[in-house]
Amino acid sequence: MKRFSAWFRSPGRVALTAVGIVVFGIGFFSGARAWAQEEDRAAHKDGKSTYAAIADAPEKAHERKNPFEGDTQAVAAGGKLFEQHCADCHGKKAGGTRKGPSLLREEVQQATPGTLFWVLTNGVVRRGMPVWSKLPEPERWQIVTFLQSLKLHSLQSQSVSAEPVARVRHIP
Amino acid sequence: MVACVSPEPIRKRFPGHILMALILSLLLCMSSLVSAQESPYIVTYDHYLEEPGSLEVEYFSTFGTQRGGNNFDAFWTEFEYGTTAWWTTELYVDGQTTFNDSTIFTGFRVENRLRLLQREHLVNPVLYIEYEQTSGADKIVKEVEGHDVESDYAESNALLRKEHDHELEMKLLLSSTFKGWNVAVNPIVTKNLSPGEPWEFAYAIGTSRPLALKASPNRCNFCRENFIAGVEMYGGLGDTRSSGLRDTSHYLAPVVAWNLPSDWTVRLSSGFGLNDNSHRLLLRWGLSREFSDFGEIVGRLFGGRP
Numbered sequence: 022m023k024r025f026s027a028w029f030r031s032p033g034r035v036a037l038t039a040v041g042i043v044v045f046g047i048g049f050f051s052g053a054r055a056w057a058q059e060e061d062r063a064a065h066k067d068g069k070s071t072y073a074a075i076a077d078a079p080e081k082a083h084e085r086k087n088p089f090e091g092d093t094q095a096v097a098a099g100g101k102l103f104e105q106h107c108a109d110c111h112g113k114k115a116g117g118t119r120k121g122p123s124l125l126r127e128e129v130q131q132a133t134p135g136t137l138f139w140v141l142t143n144g145v146v147r148r149g150m151p152v153w154s155k156l157p158e159p160e161r162w163q164i165v166t167f168l169q170s171l172k173l174h175s176l177q178s179q180s181v182s183a184e185p186v187a188r189v190r191h192i193p
Numbered sequence: 194m195v196a197c198v199s200p201e202p203i204r205k206r207f208p209g210h211i212l213m214a215l216i217l218s219l220l221l222c223m224s225s226l227v228s229a230q231e232s233p234y235i236v237t238y239d240h241y242l243e244e245p246g247s248l249e250v251e252y253f254s255t256f257g258t259q260r261g262g263n264n265f266d267a268f269w270t271e272f273e274y275g276t277t278a279w280w281t282t283e284l285y286v287d288g289q290t291t292f293n294d295s296t297i298f299t300g301f302r303v304e305n306r307l308r309l310l311q312r313e314h315l316v317n318p319v320l321y322i323e324y325e326q327t328s329g330a331d332k333i334v335k336e337v338e339g340h341d342v343e344s345d346y347a348e349s350n351a352l353l354r355k356e357h358d359h360e361l362e363m364k365l366l367l368s369s370t371f372k373g374w375n376v377a378v379n380p381i382v383t384k385n386l387s388p389g390e391p392w393e394f395a396y397a398i399g400t401s402r403p404l405a406l407k408a409s410p411n412r413c414n415f416c417r418e419n420f421i422a423g424v425e426m427y428g429g430l431g432d433t434r435s436s437g438l439r440d441t442s443h444y445l446a447p448v449v450a451w452n453l454p455s456d457w458t459v460r461l462s463s464g465f466g467l468n469d470n471s472h473r474l475l476l477r478w479g480l481s482r483e484f485s486d487f488g489e490i491v492g493r494l495f496g497g498r499p
Contacts, residue, residue, distance in 0.1 A: 094410050097410035097411075098407070098408040098409060098410045099408075101408060101410065101411070101412060102408050105454070106230070109244075109485045109486070120245075120246065142313055143311075143312040143313050144278060144312075144313075145278075146278040146279050146308065146311045146312070147278075147279075147311060148278075149245045149277065149278050150278060151241075151242065151244050151245070151275075151278045152241070152278075152312075152313050154313050154370050155230055155232070155239075155241045155370065155375075156230060157373040157403055157406035157407070158372070158373070158406065159406045159407040159408075160406065160407065160408050160418075163407070163408055
């Protein structure tokens with residue numbers, strides 16, 4: 022006990038211990054991350070599409086109506102929330118990143134508002150998407166409203182240049 | 194991205210500090226930030242884990258009044274990392290200043306939180322396992338255990354630090370969110386790993402709600418949606434030799450969190466002792482910031498895929 026106290030009386034030793042803790046922490050975190058990546062790869066091998074979670078939504082969830090449908094204020098608010106909470110994984114334009122899939126794909130854009138709300142609420146924990154029920158229900162609906170507004174953008178860009186959208190939509 | 198600003202100069206005789214400052218600068222320069230929606234609780238845990246790959250760095254301070262001794266300011270830093278969407282791991286480093294006495298390092302804690310169910314349910318359980326190695330001078334009062342009472346903290350630091358605790362702590366975090374309200378209940382069991390020590394029990398409960406449930410279309414600092422207010426209550430429940438609400442301390446603490454669009458979260462809490470065994474006041478504040486791509490940066494440092 023005395024040896025433990027004596028060790029921490031020297032500021033140099035305290036600094037050394039702190040550096041040791043940081044190095045250990047980084048090593049531990051990177052090890053844990055590698056393990057998580059391995060687990061993620063294993064999950065992808067089960068043959069299910071990244072978008073399979075949409076199909077998991079129960080019938081009751083499909084039928085839920087978006088209370089903000091057609092509300093332009095909700096689209097703007099949803100866009101702000103998307104940027105704050107979702108863009109890091111799904112990309113600023115929802116086109117997807119290495120961390121998360123594109124939300125411009127047909128599977129997402131054809132889903133009912135209730136289904137998107139259900140996926141947002143429950144997350145896809147096994148595949149790395151956290152649950153987002155910590156956002157109040159109206160905020161989650163605002164995000165859904167924003168996501169659905171992307172469909173219009175997709176269609177508009179399709180009329181300007183059909184090819185890139187077609188390419189996106191036919192990814193197997 | 195944040196501006197790449199190095200911390201202020203540090204005395205040359207502590208090369209370890211310079212290394213730490215460099216690591217911190219590197220992380221600040223390389224990390225992008227995400228706006229967090231953090232709960233206001235300081236003692237209670239809800240079931241929401243850190244986003245995968247994100248590191249949240251948090252600093253907390255607790256000012257406590259002390260009858261029969263000197264008031265104190267205990268502080269701790271948390272490094273909270275989202276390993277997966279169902280597993281969060283965390284490192285705490287504790288210290289304290291007792292007025293008219295000294296400032297000392299009091300120990301560290303490592304904890305893991307594991308989400309038990311994949312989807313959201315009415316009640317969502319998360320398993321919390323912590324190992325802590327602290328001295329008797331640790332005063333952060335992150336939880337009240339067994340028969341912890343105010344007089345335990347009245348001695349001088351020189352005396353208190355002679356006691357050394359290796360503890361295993363387990364909590365079942367039960368939490369539910371409905372109509373914007375979060376209710377969290379944490380039963381706690383602690384075992385000092387020294388031989389002959391009993392199992393100790395404790396509790397923490399909390400409820401909170403954002404001041405507005407709907408987001409405004411514009412970025413704003415003072416929008417009601419950025420504030421989450423609530424109240425938490427925590428205390429001891431005795432041990433295997435004598436359990437119950439008596440001969441221990443209990444606190445009631447209104448709490449508030451301010452989630453800024455600039456990616457900072459500020460938390461405030463004023464805990465009031467509910468019986469004569471409790472500190473009259475535990476005034477707490479915390480500041481935290483989330484680094485969303487910490488996992489990728491570490492991966493790159495260790496030769497992972499870009």
